[in-house]
Amino acid sequence: MGARDPEDEFGPGAARSPESSNRFAPGAWRYGLLALALAIPAALLARSKRWTRRWGLAAPLLSLGALLFHRDPDRTPPESGVLAPADGRVSVIREERHESGESHEPDGENDDSESGSDESGDGSDESGAESDGETRVRVGVFMNVTDVHVNRAPLGGRVEAVEREPGKHRPAFSKESDNNEKVHLRFADHDVTLIAGAFARRIHPYVEPGDELARGERLGHISFGSRADVLLPPEVDLADVAVERGQTVRAGETRLVER
Numbered sequence: 001m002g003a004r005d006p007e008d009e010f011g012p013g014a015a016r017s018p019e020s021s022n023r024f025a026p027g028a029w030r031y032g033l034l035a036l037a038l039a040i041p042a043a044l045l046a047r048s049k050r051w052t053r054r055w056g057l058a059a060p061l062l063s064l065g066a067l068l069f070h071r072d073p074d075r076t077p078p079e080s081g082v083l084a085p086a087d088g089r090v091s092v093i094r095e096e097r098h099e100s101g102e103s104h105e106p107d108g109e110n111d112d113s114e115s116g117s118d119e120s121g122d123g124s125d126e127s128g129a130e131s132d133g134e135t136r137v138r139v140g141v142f143m144n145v146t147d148v149h150v151n152r153a154p155l156g157g158r159v160e161a162v163e164r165e166p167g168k169h170r171p172a173f174s175k176e177s178d179n180n181e182k183v184h185l186r187f188a189d190h191d192v193t194l195i196a197g198a199f200a201r202r203i204h205p206y207v208e209p210g211d212e213l214a215r216g217e218r219l220g221h222i223s224f225g226s227r228a229d230v231l232l233p234p235e236v237d238l239a240d241v242a243v244e245r246g247q248t249v250r251a252g253e254t255r256l257v258e259r
Contacts, residue, residue: 023072049105051054072150077216081255083154085192086228087147089160092140097133137236139256140229141249150221151194152252153213161186161209169196197226216252
C-alpha cells in the first residue's frame with residue numbers, strides 16, 4: 001500500500017480544500033524558476049550570440065507557461081452528484097468486471113477503442129458482466145497541457161489506500177496507456193486513478209490512508225496533463241452517467257452522475 005513516492009515533497013493535506021488562496025499547484029514554482037534561471041546566463045551572453053538572445057526571450061515565456069500549466073483556480077462544487085476528477089475531455093466510458101478488490105480492464109482497451117467507450121454496454125467487456133464478478137462503470141478524463149492539472153475528489157469519503165503502480169509512459173490518449181504508471185486512490189465505494197502520460201511523468205497525490213475528503217477537495221495533481229479515471233460506486237450503471245465521450249468537463253464542478 002506504500003503510497004507516496006519518497007521523492008515527492010508534496011505532503012498530506014497540501015492545498016486540499018475546495019476553496020483556497022493558493023493560485024498554483026504545489027511545486028509549480030520549481031518548474032518556473034528553472035526556466036527563469038536558465039535565462040540569466042543566456043542574457044549575459046546575448047550580446048555575442050544570436051541564439052542566446054532568442055533564448056533570453058524564450059526562457060521567461062517558458063517560465064510563465066510552466067506556471068500557467070500548474071494554475072489552481074478555486075472551484076465551487078454543486079450540492080449533489082459524482083463530480084469530474086479533472087479538467088479536460090471525457091475519453092473513457094465503459095463497464096468492467098470488478099472482483100476481489102481488483103478491477104479487470106479489457107486487454108488493450110482504452111479511450112480510443114470503440115468498444116472501450118461503448119456507452120451501451122455492448123463492448124468487448126460483455127463477458128465480464130456475465131461472470132461471477134460485479135460490473136462497475138469507469139469514466140476517464142483526458143487532460144492536455146493547457147488544462148488545469150489539479151485533480152479533485154468526485155465524492156466525499158475516507159481514503160482507504162493510496163497505491164502507486166509502476167508502468168510505462170505512453171500517450172494518455174493511446175490504447176497502450178492502460179499500462180502506464182498510475183496512482184490508485186481507494187475509497188470504500190469508488191476509486192480515483194491518476195495516470196501518467198508520455199510527457200507527464202510525475203503524479204503527486206496530496207492524500208494518504210485515513211484522510212477524510214469532502215466532495216471537490218483537491219487530492220493531487222499530474223504535471224503537464226494526462227488522465228484521471230473514476231471507478232464509480234457499484235450501484236451506478238451506464239444509464240446513470242450524465243456525460244458523454246468527447247464532452248468537456250471541469251474538476252469539482254461538472255457532474256458525471258446525478259445522485
